[in-house]
Amino acid sequence: MTFAKFRIPWFKQSQRRSLSVQMMWAGLGITLGFVAIALLAPTLQSWGWLQDPMQSLTNPLHQPPSAEHWFGTSRQGYDVFSRTLFGAQAALKVVFLATVLSVLVGVPLGMVSGYIGGRIDRILLFLMDAIYTLPGLLLSVTLAFIVGRGVVNAAIALSIAYVPQYYRVVRNHTVSVKTELFIEAAQATGASTWRVLSRYLFANVIQSVPVLFTLNAADAALTLGSLGFLGLGLPDQTPEWGLDLRQALDALPTGIWWTAFFPGLALTLLVVGLSLLGEGLNELINPLLRRENWTR
Template sequence: MSRGPSEAFFVPVTVASTGLPGSRKIAALGRLLLRRPLLPLGVAVLLLVLSWSVWPGVFSHYDPLLGVPAHALQAPSVEHWFGTDHLGRDLYSRTVHGASLSLRATALAVLIALVAGIALGIVAGFFGGPLDAILMRLVEVLMAIPSLLLAMAVITVLGFGTVNIALAVGLSSVATFARLVRGEVLRWRTSTFVEAAAACGAGPWSIIRRHILAHAAGPVMALAALEFGSAVLSVSALSFLGFGAPPPQPEWGLLIAEGRNYMIAAWWYTTLPGVVVAAVVLATNQVARALQDRHGVRR
């Protein structure tokens, strides 16, 4: 039985369309949103805070370092969204401008932990032997020490300041990345395609770069997103304790520390910057968990 022109055209198009990559991606995105319904809100919060750090002047027209003493400790209003501090400075403006200092320190901390952890994990997992045993014992020692306590010890040696906080927080997180990367290297080192690459004459570093790291990138990036939220908390905590930038710099932790003496008379002084820090951490965790679902990572 012969088919008409329209029927002959219709059937192959229908069959081909069922396997479109775009359809599969949309379906996967839909399943992800069903599991993580708060993910769009988390992404929006992160984009907003990142915009604060890049273009703070666009989001606030007040000078974060200048205040009007007559306007001290004013409650949140249309003119001052977060109220004012004890020197009459606009607290919303200080929170917006503080995003640059806090997020820059956080990003540097995660970058340090990422680079050092990847290096340790690759060397330990790929080359193995006594070197693996020594490095893993070192990692276990680092993981046995609470990260905040270890960061405070590093700051005691390096001195105060935002950059030193970033170094301290980054060094305290190296062990987590090293353990994950080592596990991924051990997972993929004996794979068929790695053995085939070695049989074809590929060198160790070529195999690591082109094959092992390519497969480990997803879980490592998911962990980096999760550690970013932890680093925000650690940087803010160390700044709260006075280890960060000195006043009048508007670091988030310093803003919360300055407001603790006015909690009864001016609840907004500590509460609203603290809400921003909590929102950033929760939003980062939403993104990190979505990445972990995507790559099958469990921590």
């Protein structure tokens, strides 16, 4: 009986960890698949294996999938297969740029705010909380309307909504770590604020950022699709899944399903891949979840 009490929690934890690893690898595989597609699409076009995604074909229009056009053609005359593949390039550009910008802004602000404290901390905390209370999609739509369309503008509109998340996580970790003995020892030896932040604090508060990065990337991909559907993402004729879904909306009642199905499927797979990667990393990295799994 005593042996069973120790054996069952270990077995549950082992199962949970195995599932987390599988989720992480599945998400990584899907994400890397889209990265490969984005990188290879221009090469395939130069070899003549892909149509120009921005060139409208005069014939055939809104034709179903066939050997000549694998995903069919749209009512605007675009090759859906080519636009779906190039849409991965546009999505990954905006998503990567948006998440990197939010990390570059949110992490330093969180470290400085948590370490220095005082009035700076109160002002930044109030500002970030004010931004965080706004719905992310609504904030992105408003910012996109202000800054205009384009890859960089869309990335800026998306990144501002994610900065408070990095700020709050890093600030809270900084507040808890700055009271540790090694930080006090560094301060006692006369280390400057910059040296303490860059050498001692950074490595200890950055651990949760990769998980947040992947989860925000999944949300950014979905939000970009929403902006494109609303006509606020990338310029017209740019191969972008949300924009293609918007153009395909009028064709659905007439039975032209393929112009919406394939871009929507690609967007869904990318979001699922990034979400699986983020959740798998979170299960493996987060010490609170590991401790919770051990007690079950």
